[in-house]
Amino acid sequence: MRVLGIDSSGLVAAAALVDDGRLTADYRIDHKKTHSQTLLPMISEIMRMSECDPGSLDLIAVAAGPGSFTGLRIGASTAKGLAYDGDIPIVPVSTLEALAWQLCDNEGIVCPVMDARRGQAYTALYRMQPVWKSTDGADSVMIEELSPRAADMGDVIERINALGERTIFIGDGIPVFAQLIAGKTEVPYRCAPPWRNRQSAAALAYLGERKYMKGVSETADTFAPVYLRASQAEREAGEAGNVTYRRMTAKDAAPAAALERDTLGREAWSEAQLKEAADRSDSMYIMAESGGRHVAHAGIRDVCGIGELGNVCVHPDFRRRGIGRELVSRLINPGEGLCEGDVTLEVRYKNEAAFMLYRKCGFEEEGVRPGFYADPSDDARIMWLRRHRDA
Numbered sequence: 333m334r335v336l337g338i339d340s341s342g343l344v345a346a347a348a349l350v351d352d353g354r355l356t357a358d359y360r361i362d363h364k365k366t367h368s369q370t371l372l373p374m375i376s377e378i379m380r381m382s383e384c385d386p387g388s389l390d391l392i393a394v395a396a397g398p399g400s401f402t403g404l405r406i407g408a409s410t411a412k413g414l415a416y417d418g419d420i421p422i423v424p425v426s427t428l429e430a431l432a433w434q435l436c437d438n439e440g441i442v443c444p445v446m447d448a449r450r451g452q453a454y455t456a457l458y459r460m461q462p463v464w465k466s467t468d469g470a471d472s473v474m475i476e477e478l479s480p481r482a483a484d485m486g487d488v489i490e491r492i493n494a495l496g497e498r499t500i501f502i503g504d505g506i507p508v509f510a511q512l513i514a515g516k517t518e519v520p521y522r523c524a525p526p527w528r529n530r531q532s533a534a535a536l537a538y539l540g541e542r543k544y545m546k547g548v549s550e551t552a553d554t555f556a557p558v559y560l561r562a563s564q565a566e567r568e569a570g571e572a573g574n575v576t577y578r579r580m581t582a583k584d585a586a587p588a589a590a591l592e593r594d595t596l597g598r599e600a601w602s603e604a605q606l607k608e609a610a611d612r613s614d615s616m617y618i619m620a621e622s623g624g625r626h627v628a629h630a631g632i633r634d635v636c637g638i639g640e641l642g643n644v645c646v647h648p649d650f651r652r653r654g655i656g657r658e659l660v661s662r663l664i665n666p667g668e669g670l671c672e673g674d675v676t677l678e679v680r681y682k683n684e685a686a687f688m689l690y691r692k693c694g695f696e697e698e699g700v701r702p703g704f705y706a707d708p709s710d711d712a713r714i715m716w717l718r719r720h721r722d723a
Contacts, residue, residue: 333544334384335391336375336414337537340367340407341399341427342446343504346533347374349382350541356382358534367406375410387418391549393540395531396424397558398454398480399446404557415552422555423540423548428480430536431502432458434528436472440498445505448482452648453505455488456480457495479594483648485509486685487595489516493708494597502529518708575655577662580617580629582607587626588619592645598707601643609633609643617643618662620655630659632675639664639675639717644686660693664717674718678704681711690715 337348345367349357357378361370379386394411397404415422431444438460446454457478478491485505489512492499501513502524513521523529543549580588585607592600601609609615609631620628628646632639641663646656664675677695679686687697695715704712 333390333541334388335393335537335541336386336389337393337533337535337540338371338375338407338411339395339427339430339531339533339536340371340403340410341395341397342403342531344530345370345374346531346536347371347378348533348537349378349384350534350537351382351384355534356384358532360530360532362530367403371406371410375414386414389414389418389420391423391541391544392420393423393425393537393544394555395427395430395536396555397427398448398482399427401559404559408555408557412552412555415555421544421549422552423544424550424555424558425536425540425543426456426480426558427531428454428456429458429474430539431531432456432460432474433472433539434532434535435500435502435524436460436474437462438500440500441477441492441495443488443492443499443501445485445501445503445509447505447508451484451652452482453485453488453509454480454482455485455503455505457488457491459497481594481648484651484685485512486516487648489513490683490708491597492521493518495519496708500524504530575620575622575627575650575653577618577620577658580610580619580631582610584619584626584629585610588617588629588645591626591629591647592643595645595647599705606643616663618659620646620650620659622650628655628659630656630663632663637673639673641675641677644689656689657692660689664693672719674716676714676716678712678714680705681713687713687715693717 333352335350339346344360344362346360359374359378392411392415394407411422428444432442435442439462440460442458442460444456448454459475459477461473496519498520500522506523585603588606589603610617615631615633617629617631619626627650630644632641644656695717697713698716699714701712701714703709
């Protein structure tokens with residue numbers, strides 16, 4: 333099978349040709365010129381040098397995102413043009429999967445990192461499990477531990493720490509988050525070497541062929557990139573007023589549980605637990621929706637007149653927009669009909685973002701519980717909102 337790989341999702345423009353499992357040509361450039369100037373000439377050159385006619389291609393594997401909006405569109409239009417001319421199937425490959433696949437011979441966790449701007453990273457977590465064969469070298473199984481997303485890198489590192497396994501970081505976002513990675517990562521880690529820490533069309537082509545053999549393909553008419561996040565113009569236009577709040581019910585337990593699994597890891601509540609909590613008369617949960625999507629929730633329980641706040645959970649794409657503060661403010665408002673007395677909560681000692689959120693909502697730290705949390709181990713700050721202090 334003859335596979336052309338195309339990747340223009342990041343800083344690197346890359347094209348590669350794989351012919352019956354043999355890497356015939358591999359062209360990468362990371363230097364000043366735009367992808368619109370480099371990508372087509374690169375493809376033409378590898379076709380000419382390898383004496384390959386575009387009509388003889390069996391498959392086009394293309395980086396489907398996340399990544400640069402402009403870069404992804406250039407790669408998509410290039411792939412579509414070639415596919416139309418030769419009626420060639422397209423296999424979309426996640427940029428993050430293709431990055432991670434370059435380290436398929438490394439056992440453990442691989443964390444691809446691309447700079448998504450605005451303090452976020454396009455990232456995911458994959459567990460690599462090499463399968464050693466006596467004749468074929470190393471194959472690998474890649475298991476998704478954290479789905480691709482635009483996220484706060486600090487939150488992702490907390491998930492890495494919770495997994496407790498050695499981790500390799502790869503991608504052009506590493507320099508942007510180097511200080512954060514060095515300061516917060518508690519497990520043994522390293523970064524991919526310079527010759528393997530950028531997008532590779534060769535790795536993408538090999539991975540694309542594997543996916544095609546499993547029945548994954550699209551046509552030039554159906555293929556479209558996956559952006560994960562709206563463009564800057566779309567974000568700026570939609571940032572205000574597109575989130576609504578309502579009381580959570582048992583019917584909302586499934587999406588709430590899925591959000592907790594993705595954001596809280598081992599501390600997440602199950603669907604059954606959230607369903608029960610939403611049904612209880614002594615508890616109240618409020619959720620936030622955007623475009624019909626469950627993006628955040630938080631809950632409070634009345635225990636003998638004292639409110640216990642918990643399960644404050646906001647999707648990474650919707651953080652730093654005041655949603656968490658709005659949820660907490662609504663829950664501690666006596667006018668909502670629950671917990672007119674004092675309110676308490678526990679928060680991981682190292683979770684500074686959550687700690688500052690609660691401070692802004694009027695909570696004060698009144699104690700510490702050593703070793704309260706596990707996976708990873710951490711102390712708990714005990715915080716209180718005192719409504720009726722002694723004069």
